[in-house]
Amino acid sequence: MKTVSAILVITVLVSLGATMGAVGQDKFINAKCFNCGKLYRVPVQDKETVVVTCPHCGTKAKIKMPEPTVIAWEKASKYIGKEKVIEGKIVKTYKDPRSNNVYLNLNPDYKTYGSVVIKSEDLGKFGGTPEATLEGKKVRVKGKIVEHKGKPRIWLTDSGQVEVLE
Numbered sequence: 001m002k003t004v005s006a007i008l009v010i011t012v013l014v015s016l017g018a019t020m021g022a023v024g025q026d027k028f029i030n031a032k033c034f035n036c037g038k039l040y041r042v043p044v045q046d047k048e049t050v051v052v053t054c055p056h057c058g059t060k061a062k063i064k065m066p067e068p069t070v071i072a073w074e075k076a077s078k079y080i081g082k083e084k085v086i087e088g089k090i091v092k093t094y095k096d097p098r099s100n101n102v103y104l105n106l107n108p109d110y111k112t113y114g115s116v117v118i119k120s121e122d123l124g125k126f127g128g129t130p131e132a133t134l135e136g137k138k139v140r141v142k143g144k145i146v147e148h149k150g151k152p153r154i155w156l157t158d159s160g161q162v163e164v165l166e
């Protein structure tokens, strides 16, 4: 067995798509060992990089984890400017009596985590009263995460951006 002291970055053949959609724990990426050239599967973890050991020759390597497609709302601030799918529960809704905009909060601490917001003129696309129909629902929300007053926000302009899971 050849030992390599330096930890090198190896080629990661990321196969995204159908196998990478879910939030579940059973996601893998295929890593290619830079020493023996064989492929092996690495479970995806919620970290930027992980150190792995080739099961064929024992060589250690540091590999980059793929950026997740589906994230929890509490991680949204890490992805400002990016299109993401948020999975979580709308724990609280609020309709601003002045603007009539509807705020969907996926964390009760909206002052820290921000909100998903539907503007008053778009309420009709969401059945008129999304503050009632979406409260308490587990959802997937798709959209671009933007910064609003220092906190993450997604503007919902189309009902296709929300999928109610339960």
Ligand SMILES: [Zn+2]
Binding pocket: 033, 034, 035, 036, 037, 038, 054, 055, 056, 057, 058, 059
């Ligand atoms: Zn190897």
